[in-house]
Amino acid sequence: MILSDKILVIGPSHIDVIANTTNRYKLCSDKVGKITTSLGGTAYNIANQLAINNYPVILATNDIKCYKDYNKDQIEVVSTINNEVLFTNIPCKVGHVAHCCNNQMVSAISAEYSDMKFSEKHLYQLIERSALIIVDCNSTLKLLSKCLTFSKGTNKPVYISGVSSSKMHVGISAAKKVKLNYDCFLINKHEYDYYVCNRVTDNICNQFRSENVIVTDGKRGSKIYSSNGKYEKLTTPILKLRTTIGCGDTYLAAVAASTVDRACFDVSVLNDYVSRFMRNKI
Template identity: 30%
Template structure:
């Protein structure tokens, strides 16, 4: 079945409510400490979907949420921002996945409670019921949260959509090494690339070797983020390193998510690899300049302005 003109990116994964308590005074166990509490919408895939919508990409997001107030808030928010969640799994009498953490006066996590019971309800049977949405997407963004389900999706829809992987952590990346050949695009950071390739990345030569290792397994495009050293990208036709000068950092969480959104934006707008990396880096920079995990000012206009402002090296 051919793709129609209403081409979209599908993001498939978790939506999480993040509740963070920041201690204003010295942390003491078994005591209530004055401070402030921040509640926000999170989940790597949800963040990617939101960033995509903010830069004008037609985005479908399949997730799992409860029928509690948090779930309803996430749906409402998705409508405001403009990504479609109508194909998500809505669970009755269940809570939306939630992460609650207490951070001490130094901002270090001292305790956390994770309520992820509902996450396990996203199974192969539900995926089958959404087969058309997956097949008709140009690209499908996935993370390595659930290796079994990931394997099922990759095997079932092989060749019908192009898969983009955000490995999300080196521990999780290590669990899905055997699935590398299914991906069109992989975007690991240094540690995740080490976990996928099985060797340390200490310099540019190692980064090139890692890129080659992934391409040899059938991946088409590789983007390895090397923190201050920039981003190494490669495919079978070209390779390069793009970096910009250091920028002010307010919050690094979410930088990787916005980078992946930048890649998908680049694909949907037929940009060259070099241009894609610049868009993705600009989106990351916009993200880390704001306290929130997603910069509420994110837009293509701001991305273009940021690309012009950054000192590229």
């Protein structure tokens, strides 16, 4: 891997508030548990997992430099360029609140990012100097459309995280709008079932406007669909993870790292990369 060719991750960061209890979930009840707050968001989580595994990253996001718990040595945070604001939101104004039981998510609510503005000129410059671009469906339709257009214009691969069943349609709509495909679209089984329900699924990649679609299914592994009609099933070795929350972000980080190392999307090495990244997941 050429260290000057950094992986560019684009998307909003926010504050994660997670409430975890060991008691069974019961509506309208107050129970003792543990509440944690941390810097989060899909884009930040992916960038952080790449940094943990020693891949230099550019994170184009809102201003998080006031927070001390991110990897400053490996993550180049870009929120302003030449005193021009790249993204307008700040983490304390947006967030993600999750209720968990025994470290497994029960439900969650995230803030909307409809007012997120960005500089097209600086966005293009960032994409131009990067080896691979990762975006997520927390972003706006306009931002995703521009990222896809600029990336394809500079011949850079674009990977996207579906984030959730209520948000992944934004990424699909952006690709339809500019009539371009992503190189990899990652979703989980729940998101897949939600989207393909009552739709004709003769070609999964056409449905998600991507050359490759990865569907993760927890301990059961993942399925990878390719636009050439090929289908692969990967069974990742079972690891003793404290929680499966954030595993999708770690998985996509691993796929991106393998692509940069191999200079292509190579299914044959994904098990090794995903296993290594999962072991290092924090």
